Amino acid sequence: MSFEKSAAITRDLSGISREATAFRSHGQPTDQAISEIVRPLSRAEKIWNQAIVRKSLILVLLAIAWQVYAQQLNNPLMFPTFTDTTAALWNAFTKGELGSRVLVSLRILLSGYGIGVLLATVLAALANATRPGNDLLEVLTAMFNPLPPIALLPLALLWFGLGNGSITFVLVHAVLWPVALSTHSGFASISGTIRMVGRNYGLTGLRYLLHILIPAAFPAILTGLKNGWAFAWRTLIAAELVFGVSSGSGGIGWFIYENKNQLEIAYVFAGLLTVIAIGVTMDSLFRLVERRTINRWGMKF
Amino acid sequence: MGSAAPLLDVQGVTIQYKTSAQLVTATWRVGFQADRSDRLVLLGPSGCGKSTLLKAIGGYLTPTEGEITLSGRTISGPGPDRVMVFQETDQLLPWKTVLQNVAFALTASGRASGQNADEQAMIAIRTVKLEKFADSYPHTLSGGMKQRVAIARCLAMQPEIVLMDEPFAALDALTRQQMQEELLELWSRSQFTLIFVTHSIEEAILLGNRIVLLSPHPGQVKEIMDVNLDDPGNRFHGRFDELRDTIHRVLFKDVGDYVI
Numbered sequence A: 001m002s003f004e005k006s007a008a009i010t011r012d013l014s015g016i017s018r019e020a021t022a023f024r025s026h027g028q029p030t031d032q033a034i035s036e037i038v039r040p041l042s043r044a045e046k047i048w049n050q051a052i053v054r055k056s057l058i059l060v061l062l063a064i065a066w067q068v069y070a071q072q073l074n075n076p077l078m079f080p081t082f083t084d085t086t087a088a089l090w091n092a093f094t095k096g097e098l099g100s101r102v103l104v105s106l107r108i109l110l111s112g113y114g115i116g117v118l119l120a121t122v123l124a125a126l127a128n129a130t131r132p133g134n135d136l137l138e139v140l141t142a143m144f145n146p147l148p149p150i151a152l153l154p155l156a157l158l159w160f161g162l163g164n165g166s167i168t169f170v171l172v173h174a175v176l177w178p179v180a181l182s183t184h185s186g187f188a189s190i191s192g193t194i195r196m197v198g199r200n201y202g203l204t205g206l207r208y209l210l211h212i213l214i215p216a217a218f219p220a221i222l223t224g225l226k227n228g229w230a231f232a233w234r235t236l237i238a239a240e241l242v243f244g245v246s247s248g249s250g251g252i253g254w255f256i257y258e259n260k261n262q263l264e265i266a267y268v269f270a271g272l273l274t275v276i277a278i279g280v281t282m283d284s285l286f287r288l289v290e291r292r293t294i295n296r297w298g299m300k301f
Numbered sequence B: 001m002g003s004a005a006p007l008l009d010v011q012g013v014t015i016q017y018k019t020s021a022q023l024v025t026a027t028w029r030v031g032f033q034a035d036r037s038d039r040l041v042l043l044g045p046s047g048c049g050k051s052t053l054l055k056a057i058g059g060y061l062t063p064t065e066g067e068i069t070l071s072g073r074t075i076s077g078p079g080p081d082r083v084m085v086f087q088e089t090d091q092l093l094p095w096k097t098v099l100q101n102v103a104f105a106l107t108a109s110g111r112a113s114g115q116n117a118d119e120q121a122m123i124a125i126r127t128v129k130l131e132k133f134a135d136s137y138p139h140t141l142s143g144g145m146k147q148r149v150a151i152a153r154c155l156a157m158q159p160e161i162v163l164m165d166e167p168f169a170a171l172d173a174l175t176r177q178q179m180q181e182e183l184l185e186l187w188s189r190s191q192f193t194l195i196f197v198t199h200s201i202e203e204a205i206l207l208g209n210r211i212v213l214l215s216p217h218p219g220q221v222k223e224i225m226d227v228n229l230d231d232p233g234n235r236f237h238g239r240f241d242e243l244r245d246t247i248h249r250v251l252f253k254d255v256g257d258y259v260i
């Protein structure tokens, strides 16, 4: 079989070389020959070249497979069909409280993320400016970066009680260390020339940080922000699953857990799809920022 | 002091680098002076401490001995009154376009603001003939173009002293010659004070009116020559070859002894 294939390729190649010699013997290539070599793609080929088209097709195929399998299984308690899940998703958003649950989750996430990023910036700026600051950051990140944020949840519950405070604490922990670490290494990799240029303008302190250090380290910072986000998002859902019931307003994680208890499995699936959708949206948002910044500036490693 | 005091006075300057393993003396008791509108060239072999001296004048390094004064005041740190054009081609801020790079230098250093900064920046960009690339990002420019932007940025800031560290070293011969001529033309227009580092004897004679010859590591002043050609930049000047031979002799005196 493979032999046949390679034989076919050889035949193809010999065809090409025959064409090439014919080409040369004519001296000048004819218009016809050129139109063979440089042919505009047909509309179908162009559409197929769009990654989003091909990926959408995969999604459609997955949905069909899901539907077929679930229908055959016929056990909505274990594995609801695709159509049931979409219906549940629609219901949960229009009639139910999934929309407000999403908002609750995002609000906590944003406050935790914001605090974490701010602290990380302060820590990295200190580390950049002074040697003790540098040592402090290195010791702290070495200690806390390997510690899974969710492992701090019991302690957080003890300190902050059942509520948003605990989740925020865990989220800050999830964001702070990866962002501080990559911002720190970003600052450290800024060339001496760029630093001297900034100081030549008379920039110091906060203005130096904002106008020189942060943009110059932006590729590394963006990577940190992306990792920190992914970390925080996973941690948030996990934490909510464990105890999202604070003051009657849980997030998506709690929505999933609640519906599982009530055996509304289609709604569990709807919650999971929402988690995925938000993750994908944020990912493309980061990619957009990347295109608009470090790609345009030629700073992509 | 009286009006005879030089603009820049470098007195007995020794600069040492302290690394974790050793102490390197880069320059040893170097002294020279530059007056307003001088084109002073620091010339010497690689590693003799030219960049080190320039960085000390720029305020990035502090001498371990001696003093550098500007208009009678000791230099204590970097500032926009001495703008540096670095040897390295990564001196433009990559996240800003050519125009933004120049304009930001003006706004950050408080020389101009807003619309005004943009206009002045554009004028400077025109003098280095890069107006077509005003909205390009640095990574899309060639090495020579980047160097010209750096020169435009430096001139736009109208510093008291322009510090240039082998700005044309990375350029091909043709572009280098063009840039040397452009620099002299710019100088004749605004008569700034220029401290220029090079290890090319020809470039030193072409551009300088005063040449400080430095010995190899650690750098010491061998001789200070006043060139004062009546038309700087003329390669075919009658004294050009004579000057080159003299400088060659001074720089390679110790090395050439065995020939006798």
Ligand SMILES: Nc1ncnc2c1ncn2[C@@H]1O[C@H](COP(=O)(O)OP(=O)(O)OP(=O)(O)O)[C@@H](O)[C@H]1O
Binding pocket: B017, B018, B019, B024, B025, B026, B045, B046, B047, B048, B049, B050, B051, B052, B053, B199, B217
């Ligand atoms: N950051 C540093 N740490 C330690 N030593 C240094 C450092 N920078 C320079 N030196 C040493 O100081 C001496 C002078 O260096 P400098 O860069 O000033 O030379 P230069 O004359 O500019 O040479 P070139 O023409 O090659 O640019 C060299 O011997 C070098 O090893």
Ligand SMILES: [Mg+2]
Binding pocket: B050, B051, B052, B087, B165
């Ligand atoms: Mg040098």
